[in-house]
Amino acid sequence: MRIQDMHWAQVEERVKEDDRCVLPVGSIEQHAYLSLATDMILAERVAVEAAEPLGVPVFPCLPYGMASGFADFPGTITLSLRTYISVFEDILDSIYRSGFRRILIVNGHGGNTPINPLIGEWMNRNRDTSVKLHDWWRAPKTMAKVLEIDPAASHASWMENFPWTRLKAAPVPNFQKERIDFAATSRVDAGRKRERIGEGNYHGVFQRPDSDMMEIWRVGVEETRHEIQHGWH
Template sequence: MQKNALHHMTWKEVEVAFQQDPVVIVPLGSMEEHGPHSVTGDFMAATEIAKRTAEKTGALYVPTVPFGNSEYFRGYPGTISLSQQTVISLLEDICTSLIEHGITKIVFFNGHAGNGPAVDQVARKVRHEKKVMVASMDLWQMLSPEQKNEIYQEEKDPSGHGGEPLSSVMSYLFPQYMRMDLLPETWKTNETFGEFAIDNLLKIKLNASKANLYLNMEDISVEGILGNPLNASAERGEKIVSRLVEYGVTLVEKAKNTNMSLKQDFSATKQ
């Protein structure tokens, strides 16, 4: 029986698997609000996408890190937020443990935007100090505009926290936990905060450009919804997961066939 999950293997099996120079997927997620209708544990979706990708590619994957830096959601019960330094230290320790036993290709499947800066910092440090490959993809930002048009078929993009794509993804993967009956027919999203025009959780509009203002979700939406989950469905979720696994397979296959010690030859491009 093929095993792809390190936590399903004995150490002797892991030892043999590591000798094949595999890609190891490290899924990341969060415990935070996703609107009144969707579960707090979005890390479960990252786990499933990592599992399906590993099974298709022969990659290995480790247990999903279920917590992340969710500072701006701390006003909602169920949110468990780690400090940025804790996330960085955790990811560094995971990479170090894998590298100690010969792993040279690590891919993060990041299911929480708040983890992005930590992933970037750790990846750069590991590349510099350990000379190994670290790649990542931000799961919920992967759909192209064309794919969104195909899947949503709506005039306005319903993407956003508490909306899509997670509402449909969780409806497909974990329908038994969803509570669409708790979703109000309408909800208020504040467009301003004092004198500031809100663009999103991280940005405010400033004349013809944007600046940073560090808001919490409840400053913008008491219900915790920025997108539109009203038309979420398991059917949509299945299509979204399929697309994300396709991206995962492509990333893993390219990582599998790339040597980070390779020096790029620029001679062909010189004029």
């Protein structure tokens, strides 16, 4: 259930029966030949599909995250850490005021994980809450399925190439890219990082059959649904 398909009074009634909700968070950043909004698209879609049978409201995805390493790729939008934490805290406060007490954050971007300490601090101030951060693409079962299909999987490679992250006017190449030097790219600025990673894929082929992608998606949705249903206390 998307929160955009509800009005305020329906939310007020809903939280009296069930105080769970889902907040997807993503990033707008380079993904080689895939959509700049890949992280946002995947986080929101997996959250909506996971929550739908349960009737749990899903807020619109927070599209912008922390992507300073990709700042020199046109189209990338990155927030500073202090800005992101402030925005995220304001969102949690608003969700709390609406009556939700169990909040699942479905994260689609590894660069957003510094919010972990903030979540802990926020729960200390709001002790009747439970907040979980779920990195859907690298959750245990989902990542196990990825590695079972092809262990050479990374940012902007085949593992993010779903029918809904592809672009009609941007054909995707089909070759195996060698693994980048992660240590070398982590110690330089965004300009030199762009030079070292080229089009943006970290390593692996750029695409795999849709049958492989649907296997991963099925596991990702099921694992996210399990997080909505269990482990709140």
